[in-house]
Amino acid sequence: xxxVATRKGAWILHGDSARRTWRVDGPxxxxxxxxxxxxxxxxxxxxLMAAKTGHLGPTIFRSDDLGRTWxxxxxxxxxxxxxxxxxxxxxxxxxxxEAGPASEPGVWWAGTSPPGLFCSEDGGAxxxxxxxxxxxxxxxxxxPADSGTPDGPLLNQIVIDPRxxxxxxxxxxxxGVFESSDRAASWAPLNKGVExxxxxxxxxxYGQDAHYLAQSRVRPDRIYQQNHCGxxxxxxxxxxxxxxxxNMPADIGDIGFSIVAHPRNADVAWVFPMDGTEVWPRTSPGxxxxxxxxxxAGASWERQDRGFPAEQGWFTVKRQAFAIDSLDPxxxxxxxxGGELWxxxxxxxxxxxxxxxxxxxxxVVPAGAA
Amino acid sequence: xxxxxxxxLRSYSAGAAEVDAAGTTLGDLLADLDRRxxxxxxxxxxxxxxxxxxxxxxxxxxxxxxxxxxLAGRSVVQIVGALSGG
Numbered sequence: 001x002x003x004v005a006t007r008k009g010a011w012i013l014h015g016d017s018a019r020r021t022w023r024v025d026g027p028x029x030x031x032x033x034x035x036x037x038x039x040x041x042x043x044x045x046x047x048l049m050a051a052k053t054g055h056l057g058p059t060i061f062r063s064d065d066l067g068r069t070w071x072x073x074x075x076x077x078x079x080x081x082x083x084x085x086x087x088x089x090x091x092x093x094x095x096x097x098e099a100g101p102a103s104e105p106g107v108w109w110a111g112t113s114p115p116g117l118f119c120s121e122d123g124g125a126x127x128x129x130x131x132x133x134x135x136x137x138x139x140x141x142x143x144p145a146d147s148g149t150p151d152g153p154l155l156n157q158i159v160i161d162p163r164x165x166x167x168x169x170x171x172x173x174x175x176g177v178f179e180s181s182d183r184a185a186s187w188a189p190l191n192k193g194v195e196x197x198x199x200x201x202x203x204x205x206y207g208q209d210a211h212y213l214a215q216s217r218v219r220p221d222r223i224y225q226q227n228h229c230g231x232x233x234x235x236x237x238x239x240x241x242x243x244x245x246x247n248m249p250a251d252i253g254d255i256g257f258s259i260v261a262h263p264r265n266a267d268v269a270w271v272f273p274m275d276g277t278e279v280w281p282r283t284s285p286g287x288x289x290x291x292x293x294x295x296x297a298g299a300s301w302e303r304q305d306r307g308f309p310a311e312q313g314w315f316t317v318k319r320q321a322f323a324i325d326s327l328d329p330x331x332x333x334x335x336x337x338g339g340e341l342w343x344x345x346x347x348x349x350x351x352x353x354x355x356x357x358x359x360x361x362x363x364v365v366p367a368g369a370a
Numbered sequence: 371x372x373x374x375x376x377x378x379l380r381s382y383s384a385g386a387a388e389v390d391a392a393g394t395t396l397g398d399l400l401a402d403l404d405r406r407x408x409x410x411x412x413x414x415x416x417x418x419x420x421x422x423x424x425x426x427x428x429x430x431x432x433x434x435x436x437x438x439x440x441l442a443g444r445s446v447v448q449i450v451g452a453l454s455g456g
Binding site for chain 2: 053054055056057059072073074076078079080081082084088089090091
């Protein structure tokens with residue numbers, strides 16, 4: 001199953017066992033701006049959706065019946081009310097939804113724009129502001145008031161260590177990566193070695209734009225990062241990132257939005273490079289879409305483009321729209337801003353389009369069995 | 371009093387374009403509306419009690435700037451979705 005969130009609603013794709021034929025179910029909540037649609041891995045059934053509309057404020061919808069019915073959160077993520085007369089923060093949209101560990105049923109985390117962290121203890125019905133992040137003394141430094149992506153500044157990802165649920169990482173568009181070892185009560189930057197070439201100091205303690213993190217499931221100390229400024233890897237407890245994107249072909253570069261890691265081999269990861277030259281078109285370099293795979297933890301990369309357009313293919317793939325399943329061989333999926341969904345069921349060797357003409361795709365999430 | 375709802379809020383009112391709610395201020399009325407139709411208030415008013423960017427609320431034909439606007443017994447409140455782009 002693939003959960004596809006778009007700027008105009010959500011779709012659920014049901015695949016056959018070969019992941020070759022897909023039944024398209026949708027739209028769900030047509031017209032809602034859906035940033036993330038995820039399934040609860042703890043029950044393999046519950047769906048949570050982060051939505052807003054062009055007019056209406058942000059909310060969370062939950063479905064227990066694969067989208068036949070949706071129930072809205074009684075209290076969606078929202079910053080605490082401040083005294084009248086001050087310019088308090090308001091959630092524009094929820095960008096990322098993360099299920100808690102199996103040991104914490106009902107726990108969900110949410111990342112928002114502006115960068116906020118919220119937690120639900122009741123399956124997503126009511127959400128509380130996480131003070132350890134939202135009221136951190138350094139918040140105004142880590143989240144400058146004038147910062148942002150075109151869709152606003154983001155706390156765009158939450159990663160929970162599978163060995164220790166108190167150990168968390170968040171990725172932000174305004175300050176880079178931050179780490180907590182006490183279940184989000186306190187945070188520290190984790191950005192050494194990561195370039196921020198748009199800052200006066202190109203290697204600041206914070207201020208980077210961390211597009212996406214891919215933590216190895218089999219070796220959780222290894223984290224890959226697609227940053228605004230290149231592709232990186234870190235092997236904890238080291239605290240310095242290595243720019244493995246330097247090993248990409250020079251004419252392709254290492255700019256992109258996302259990276260995925262192989263579920264069973266910590267040395268294998270894929271990226272979808274986009275053009276970061278001159279005015280940053282962020283389309284497939286040369287109009288020739290391809291993924292690049294490393295099988296040696298970033299020391300070398302190989303091009304995989306069979307099935308993609310050989311020319312005039314100007315794909316843009318956003319950070320949540322590049323995904324990997326856990327089957328063998330693994331399937332890889334990418335959704336474009338042009339509403340095309342592409343898949344590989346052979347670890348990137350060949351690609352085929354499985355649906356087209358959707359609205360702008362924001363996220364693609366494999367869920368349950370294919 | 372009468373509250374006129376835009377299309378994008380009618381999923382909360384079982385499709386009704388016009389509903390009743392009570393209150394002596396706009397804030398009171400929206401609280402009452404939220405009791406009748408849970409969740410509707412947060413879609414149009416943010417957590418700092420500001421009317422959302424692409425929403426306008428008219429009271430008797432005048433734009434209401436904040437939730438303190440006083441309501442008379444026969445006031446008509448109209449919520450409008452305004453210019454959010456394509």
